[in-house]
Amino acid sequence: xxxxxxxxxxxxxxxxxxxxxxxxxxxxxxxxxxxxxxxxxxxxxxxxxxxxxxxxxxxxxxxxxxxxxxxxxxxxxxxxxxxxxxxxxxxxxxxxxxxxxxxxxxxxxxxxxxxxxxxxxxxxxxxxxxxxxxxxxxxxxxxxxxxxxxxxxxxxxxxxxxxxxxxxxxxxxxxxxxxxxxxxxxxxxxxxxxxxxxxxxxxxxxxxxxxxxxxxxxxxxxxxxxxxxxxxxxxxxxxxxxxxxxxxxxxxxxxxxxxxxxxxxxxxxxxxxxxxxxxxxxxxxxxxxxxxxxxxxxx
Ligand SMILES: NC(=O)c1ccc[n+]([C@@H]2O[C@H](COP(=O)([O-])OP(=O)(O)OC[C@H]3O[C@@H](n4cnc5c(N)ncnc54)[C@H](OP(=O)(O)O)[C@@H]3O)[C@@H](O)[C@H]2O)c1
Numbered sequence: 001x002x003x004x005x006x007x008x009x010x011x012x013x014x015x016x017x018x019x020x021x022x023x024x025x026x027x028x029x030x031x032x033x034x035x036x037x038x039x040x041x042x043x044x045x046x047x048x049x050x051x052x053x054x055x056x057x058x059x060x061x062x063x064x065x066x067x068x069x070x071x072x073x074x075x076x077x078x079x080x081x082x083x084x085x086x087x088x089x090x091x092x093x094x095x096x097x098x099x100x101x102x103x104x105x106x107x108x109x110x111x112x113x114x115x116x117x118x119x120x121x122x123x124x125x126x127x128x129x130x131x132x133x134x135x136x137x138x139x140x141x142x143x144x145x146x147x148x149x150x151x152x153x154x155x156x157x158x159x160x161x162x163x164x165x166x167x168x169x170x171x172x173x174x175x176x177x178x179x180x181x182x183x184x185x186x187x188x189x190x191x192x193x194x195x196x197x198x199x200x201x202x203x204x205x206x207x208x209x210x211x212x213x214x215x216x217x218x219x220x221x222x223x224x225x226x227x228x229x230x231x232x233x234x235x236x237x238x239x240x241x242x243x244x245x246x247x248x249x250x251x252x253x254x255x256x257x258x259x260x261x262x263x264x265x266x267x268x269x270x271x272x273x274x275x276x277x278x279x280x281x282x283x284x285x286x287x288x289x290x291x292x293x294x295x296x297x298x299x
Pocket of ligand 1 (some may be wrong): 112
């Protein structure tokens with residue numbers, strides 16, 4: 001298949017492109033600069049452009065059979081300008097690239113979302129197909145993600161050939177690092193102070209996500225929502241996934257900081273709210289049944 005990929009220079013998109021190339025797919029990757037394209041595997045065609053400027057990539061979608069939209073931006077405690085940027089990239093960019101793909105006749109469109117779009121689910125496993133509610137999210141970036149996923153699901157309801165994929169907490173078992181800024185309070189040399197020890201997450205090794213995305217683009221059902229997520233475990237119980245030499249910051253103190261700063265410094269309050277931890281648990285029954293997804297490797 002000829003597949004247009006956004007976010008190919010990112011953590012997930014990089015592994016995805018390698019996996020697609022291994023399966024013999026022809027990849028066209030949207031990159032912000034040709035400098036960044038040097039990181040792409042040999043044989044991948046790079047197109048310089050920007051999600052916020054559809055005219056920069058539109059014509060390169062013509063002739064592609066699939067689009068995998070894996071680009072995105074995130075910021076914890078965004079300023080007003082950063083909020084606008086998140087909306088432009090994650091909401092406007094997702095809508096524009098989907099519309100451009102539809103106009104170009106692309107037959108399979110995969111929208112990558114994020115478990116935080118469902119909010120703090122407090123131990124409940126979200127079934128595939130549930131609509132995310134921006135009002136229930138913990139951070140502004142997650143609220144924007146929720147709106148973007150809802151937009152993709154609206155497009156599905158309108159008959160567009162869209163598949164939504166929501167991974168768990170993505171990490172690289174070979175290179176432990178805080179997969180998400182919300183876990184890191186302080187990090188220097190060997191000393192990592194992390195937060196959210198009690199957060200319940202489904203941990204997804206990045207290479208298994210890449211394999212799952214290949215399966216989705218090749219044979220996922222159009223109109224489906226698939227959760228590609230492993231077993232749920234508390235952050236404190238997941239060896240190596242979010243960093244070595246861990247010291248855990250007390251959750252009660254993080255909650256107190258969030259409360260104290262709520263009215264005086266909302267951006268900092270959001271950071272502490274995120275650090276207090278949140279449960280993002282996904283039920284992957286459909287992905288397991290239809291795609292044979294196995295997300296339990298490693299953690
Ligand atoms: N990491 C996780 O745990 C996780 C879990 C679930 C879902 N996700 C979602 O998966 C997506 C990718 O995550 P990631 O961890 O791979 O993020 P990442 O490493 O930060 O990569 C983001 C990618 O998006 C590209 N990008 C950002 N703004 C763009 C723009 N305006 N135009 C074109 N490309 C742009 C970046 O390009 P540059 O290289 O030029 O910056 C990069 O290739 C995100 O949407 C995220 O919400 C992530």
